[in-house]
Amino acid sequence: MSGQLSYFEFGVPDVAVASSFYAELFGWKVQAQEHGGSIDTGEGAVPGGFHRDPGPPQHYLYFRVDDIDAAIKRVQELGGEVEPMRPATEEWGAFAECRDNQGLAFGLHVPPAPKD
Template sequence: MAGEPSFFEIGVADPERGRAFYGALFGWTLEPGPSGRGFTIGTDGLPGGMHGGDEGASPYLFFRVDDIDAAIAKVRELGGTVQDIGEEGEEDPDSVARFGRFKLCRDDQGSSFGLHQPPGG
């Protein structure tokens, strides 16, 4: 099914400090992520991630889609925008195989949200 929340991402300035804070606050298990610059977040519910270099960021909520390319086209058709994630928009094949594909978007009023196509989708 498409449209339900499927992943969250927390941006922080210093991921090690974020790991200590959120791990202590919520009891989350934070393991090194595939890029080595952040963490995957283990929760009993929605899976998540944490990345650094993003001081003062708001958490990102990603919505599941079955076909991310079609969803990207629809966002643009409806007046929204899509930005690439990662270095120069390249998708890491190992990360895609493990976590799926992600895109950060803004709706036609500028509100942020994300699209997530899980692995195998």
């Protein structure tokens, strides 16, 4: 289990507005997608994304793990909670949203396999 930051995501009411703001601020390249957008922060940097969220804007930090099932089990053993997982995909890998033993939200992420 490495624990390195591997992905970030912003949940915002208006993805287009957020995309424009951060692209102008940091020079990020944002590619629009059906429910949000992917963020290219530069070569070798941590990738990110936007998704539409009708609630208050918030950010999500995902930490790299090698075995998501083992990491989920460890979160629970340490008194944390894990939301039901969304299915893994070839493009994005596997994600699990969690809360630590004080209620702080964070995520686990197994990145996708490298493309040839």
